[in-house]
Amino acid sequence: MIPLAIPHLGGREADYLQQCIESTFVSSVGPFVDRFEQQVAQAAGVAHGVAVATGTAGLHAALAALHVQRDDLVILPALTFIASANAIAYLGATPWIMDVDPLSWTLDPHVVEQALAQHSHWQGDRLIHTPSGRRIAAMMPVHVLGTPADMQRLIPIAQRYKLPVVADGAAALGAMAHGQAIGALGAELTVFSFNGNKTVTCGGGGAVVSHDAALIQRVRHLTTTARQGPGYDHDEVGFNYRMTNLQAAVGCAQMERLTELVGAKRRIRDRYADALGDLPGVTPFQAPSWAKSAWWFSGVVVDRPPQRQEHLRAQLRQLGVDARPFWKPIHQQAPYRNAPVSATPVVDGLWWQILTLPCSCGLTEQDQQRVIDGVRQVLKG
Ligand SMILES: *Cc1c(COP(=O)(O)O)cnc(C)c1O
Secondary structure, X not given: OEOOXXXXXXXXXXXXHHHHHHHOOOOOOXXXXXXXXXXXXXXXXXXXXXXXXXXXXXXXXXXXXXXXXXXXXXXXXXXXXXXXXXXXXXXXXXXXXEXXXXXXOOEOHHHHHHHHHHHEEEEOOEEEEOOOOEEEEEEOOEOHHHOOXXXXXXXXXXXXOOOOEEEEOOOOOOOEEOOEEHHHXXXXXXXXXXXXXXXXXXXXXXXXXXXXXXXXXXHHHHHEOOEEOOOOEEOOOOOEOEOOHHHHHHHHHHHOOHHHHHHHHHHHHHHHHHHHOOOOOEEEOOOOOOEEOOOOOEEEEEOOOHHHHHHHHHHHHHOOEOOEOOOOOHHHOHHHOOOOEOOOHHHHHHHHHEEEEOOOXXXXXXXXXXXXXXXXXXXXX
16 A cells, blocks of 8 residues: 655754663753754744644643733634644634635635624723624634645735734645745744654654744743742743653654655656546636745545545555545534534535545655556546
């Protein structure tokens, strides 16, 4: 079976792990953590970063740092991994779920603008969601699949409504928009994941980056039990969300090869686009012309009935190709069935048509050809 996405640990990971063990720096203080934070911030195009235990923890801490509170709403696209919504829910807040753009699959600025114009009003300096009376506290665009959300249009809307922006860039390290790196597109905070299936992995891990040193300091404070100084004084309810030196050791070795790893993802996606674009009812993953996606995942949109979709996946598995469905929208998930949601025609028509294909950085040309041949065989009719 050609797997969907497995890590590519072809650098100095083992060497750096050995250094951790010999130095006894295996826990959350250590030179690899500092180095990793600098590498990630630099790659994201900003000056400051803090490494954390997971991407989800990073999202939680980022929203907390921007003072999202119980009963607040946070604008969130319907098409994302459940972790984005969970981070909002951990704070007692609720996602306000909105539709995505049909090309990029990221939060649609037009939809956000309309929803805010029609369903919000000011109460002093509080922006209120008119139907529920709740405060609207933040906006969380998601750089889906490593394709940047349209921040050039989203940021002015956020500014007009005084909403801080946390970008879920979990899989988007290495992506660019209008020639700018992914952390420098106007979000107050951008969050990455280094989970095992991401392009760059620490086994598990995350990072929060920003141009704003004070804000990153606040995230760091919250993720280190809100401890003040060397004694046991804590000034608020913090979290133990630190990354360990062991995780960072793997991460540092991976970051040294970021260009190579993201380059491999882009080549894989381009090859699928070239080899499968002519099949009827099949559209390879697309991105807007101004975006340079990091192409965490590759695949095709297959315009066939949902039952046949299942059948296609089963047939591909029989040919040794691990093809999988993609995220089910947030408003269809049990914990978020009662969350406010704007009309979502794009995501409702799209999500079940998405078929992700093997795209490990180490996928050989030969194996990719096997996937292409298999997909052509199964989808030609
Ligand atoms: C992977 C991912 C996350 C979660 O990151 P973890 O490190 O697994 O907690 C969150 N959001 C998106 C969009 C992701 O792809």
